Amino acid sequence: MIITPHIVTGMVIGKELGNPFLVSVLALSSHFVLDIIPHWQENRYPWTLTKKTYIRIFLDIVVSIFIISMVKSKIGLNPNIILGIFFSILPDLSDLLLLKKKPIKNKLFNKIYEWHKDIQNETPKMYGVVTQLVVVVLSLIIIF
Numbered sequence: 001m002i003i004t005p006h007i008v009t010g011m012v013i014g015k016e017l018g019n020p021f022l023v024s025v026l027a028l029s030s031h032f033v034l035d036i037i038p039h040w041q042e043n044r045y046p047w048t049l050t051k052k053t054y055i056r057i058f059l060d061i062v063v064s065i066f067i068i069s070m071v072k073s074k075i076g077l078n079p080n081i082i083l084g085i086f087f088s089i090l091p092d093l094s095d096l097l098l099l100k101k102k103p104i105k106n107k108l109f110n111k112i113y114e115w116h117k118d119i120q121n122e123t124p125k126m127y128g129v130v131t132q133l134v135v136v137v138l139s140l141i142i143i144f
């Protein structure tokens with residue numbers, strides 16, 4: 001999924017659970033579960049970066065920052081919510097390493113990367129937007 005549904009799910013986990021270890025493990029697991037659900041993306045593997053991709057990522061980050069600041073002003077950001085946010089997007093953050101265009105020489109990293117790539121259920125169809133909207137709206141209802 002794009003960044004926003006991952007982040008709001010991580011915030012729910014961080015808000016609802018008290019144990020930081022559990023928050024980290026569940027937020028990380030939630031990332032992979034959400035990637036398995038059919039979700040819209042303007043491009044699909046092998047993810048050639050286009051102008052549309054940069055615009056989508058920029059807007060996704062702006063929406064995420066807006067939601068995080070809304071949560072911060074309404075209920076506050078406790079350390080567990082911050083942990084939830086971090087671990088919910090960690091697998092996608094690791095993709096940033098690939099922007100260097102040099103192959104990563106770490107077997108474990110490459111195995112996880114390949115697996116993360118293979119579980120993606122990306123679709124150009126509109127229902128892929130709906131699935132992500134449902135995740136965001138349900139998460140916001142739980143948070144507030």
Ligand SMILES: [Zn+2]
Pocket residue numbers: 001031035091092116
């Ligand atoms: Zn992902």
